[in-house]
Amino acid sequence: MKLDVVILAAGKGTRMNSNLPKVLHRIGGRSMLEHVIAAAEKLGNICLHLVIGYGGEQIKQHVALSVDVGSINWAIQEPQLGTGHAVQQTVAALNSNHKDNLVLILYGDVPLIKTTTLEKLLSLANAETLSLLTLITDDPTGLGRIIRGDGNAITAIVEEKDASAEQREIKEINSGIMAIPTIKLVRWLGELKNHNAQGEYYLTDVVAMAAKENCNIVANVIEEDFEIQGVNDKSQLASLERRYQMNKVDDLLAAGVTLRDPARVDIRGELEIGKDVEIDINAIFEGEVVLGNDVVVGANVIISDSVIGDGSVILPGSNIDGGIIGKNVSIGPYARIRPGTILKDNVKIGNFVETKNAIIGKGSKASHLAYIGDAELGENVNIGAGTIVCNYDGINKHKTRIGNNVFVGSNSVLVAPLELADNAFIAAGSTINRDVPADNLAIGRGKQRNIPGWKRPVKK
Numbered sequence: 001m002k003l004d005v006v007i008l009a010a011g012k013g014t015r016m017n018s019n020l021p022k023v024l025h026r027i028g029g030r031s032m033l034e035h036v037i038a039a040a041e042k043l044g045n046i047c048l049h050l051v052i053g054y055g056g057e058q059i060k061q062h063v064a065l066s067v068d069v070g071s072i073n074w075a076i077q078e079p080q081l082g083t084g085h086a087v088q089q090t091v092a093a094l095n096s097n098h099k100d101n102l103v104l105i106l107y108g109d110v111p112l113i114k115t116t117t118l119e120k121l122l123s124l125a126n127a128e129t130l131s132l133l134t135l136i137t138d139d140p141t142g143l144g145r146i147i148r149g150d151g152n153a154i155t156a157i158v159e160e161k162d163a164s165a166e167q168r169e170i171k172e173i174n175s176g177i178m179a180i181p182t183i184k185l186v187r188w189l190g191e192l193k194n195h196n197a198q199g200e201y202y203l204t205d206v207v208a209m210a211a212k213e214n215c216n217i218v219a220n221v222i223e224e225d226f227e228i229q230g231v232n233d234k235s236q237l238a239s240l241e242r243r244y245q246m247n248k249v250d251d252l253l254a255a256g257v258t259l260r261d262p263a264r265v266d267i268r269g270e271l272e273i274g275k276d277v278e279i280d281i282n283a284i285f286e287g288e289v290v291l292g293n294d295v296v297v298g299a300n301v302i303i304s305d306s307v308i309g310d311g312s313v314i315l316p317g318s319n320i321d322g323g324i325i326g327k328n329v330s331i332g333p334y335a336r337i338r339p340g341t342i343l344k345d346n347v348k349i350g351n352f353v354e355t356k357n358a359i360i361g362k363g364s365k366a367s368h369l370a371y372i373g374d375a376e377l378g379e380n381v382n383i384g385a386g387t388i389v390c391n392y393d394g395i396n397k398h399k400t401r402i403g404n405n406v407f408v409g410s411n412s413v414l415v416a417p418l419e420l421a422d423n424a425f426i427a428a429g430s431t432i433n434r435d436v437p438a439d440n441l442a443i444g445r446g447k448q449r450n451i452p453g454w455k456r457p458v459k460k
């Protein structure tokens with residue numbers, strides 16, 4: 001039996017002051033909508049319904065690019081006449097063939113909801129029971145209030161704009177997230193009226209309908225409010241971002257990582273760590289990053305979609321994107337490792353060295369100021385300061401192959417396609433555009449002349 005999950009994402013989000021649809025704004029590097037979809041997907045066996053309106057096409061494109069889910073039922077809500085009206089747009093596609101079927105309502109702008117919380121909420125709902133996620137808060141301003149009657153039973157949800165002064169004092173609020181028996185929901189949605197302060201079709205009105213029919217209504221009172229916090233403006237987006245980062249950092253600390261300052265690390269994706277990892281301030285991790293045992297990450301390092309092997313050290317200011325880094329490698333300070341770079345064990349990449357599409361063999365070094373692109377280097381190669389691999393002729397990229405124990409003198413230019421065989425030695429300042437056989441010295445530069453008695457120019 002599939003669970004229908006409806007995610008509301010039709011609103012414009014005027015207060016975001018942005019052209020981007022609200023649910024595409026990001027937290028921890030992923031759109032709010034991606035977070036919500038991921039939390040729902042983890043429930044397993046769901047049928048996903050996305051209600052879109054403002055920026056609908058952009059949302060569809062984003063989901064197609066970034067989310068790996070099965071089919072989605074896209075429901076267009078145009079115009080947007082309220083949350084009840086939004087859910088009405090999905091009715092034809094809901095699985096309403098069995099009385100035990102449930103619909104879970106989520107919001108594209110409530111990004112940090114946890115799967116475990118949703119599982120709890122769903123476990124409370126059934127064919128005769130609607131379950132709500134509520135919160136008790138000192139500041140209920142703007143939110144729907146949970147009305148309880150005899151024996152504390154929930155009888156209705158009243159929106160703030162429709163609430164009496166007395167009802168506004170109520171501290172229990174509606175998160176909006178609820179699980180509802182499908183067949184009943186479909187019937188209730190058909191009976192919604194918009195006779196209220198906002199002239200909208202409120203989803204929350206189904207609660208009073210349920211109470212009238214003696215359908216059970218249970219509340220799961222949530223403890224951690226961040227899970228149900230919605231984002232309406234940039235300030236709320238920023239505070240949820242912080243909250244999200246704090247949660248990530250707590251997990252890392254629990255797993256044994258040493259963080260020089262937990263408030264100054266950002267994880268925008270998934271970070272997997274080994275034992276005894278140390279991370280200095282202002283490190284940013286993007287996409288999928290794996291740090292092995294005893295890895296040290298210096299200050300101001302950015303690592304994206306990379307794997308760093310045991311014992312490797314990333315010195316301050318380095319940027320690693322799409323790298324596969326072996327064991328006991330030293331990178332930086334201020335190195336740039338670009339996609340397609342594979343550094344084998346004990347490699348050293350020093351300051352102001354850039355690599356791209358480069359496989360660098362065990363123990364090889366490029367300690368200062370070099371560019372190594374579209375190249376394959378053997379073991380124990382030494383790349384002198386200022387060496388440039390010219391991989392691009394303006395039209396095509398070409399490959400450079402360098403054997404084991406090759407020594408490239410400082411300020412050399414290696415014009416690809418090129419092969420330097422084992423033990424080749426390149427004299428400093430050479431421009432090399434012909435292959436160098438094994439054990440050869442190659443000198444490719446103008447000969448030095450010394451001119452005795454040369455007079456310096458004099459000022460006129």
Ligand code: UD1
Binds near residue numbers: 109142201
């Ligand atoms: C809603 C609830 C309120 C709850 C609050 C929690 C209703 C009537 N009220 O109020 O009880 O305390 O959320 O934040 O449900 N949306 C659509 N189409 C629409 C209207 C809204 O897709 O026609 C989407 C919005 O994009 C947004 C969400 O539904 O993501 C909530 O809508 P919003 O207008 O913000 O509802 P609230 O007034 O905050």
Ligand code: CA
Binds near residue numbers: 230232
């Ligand atoms: Ca809202």
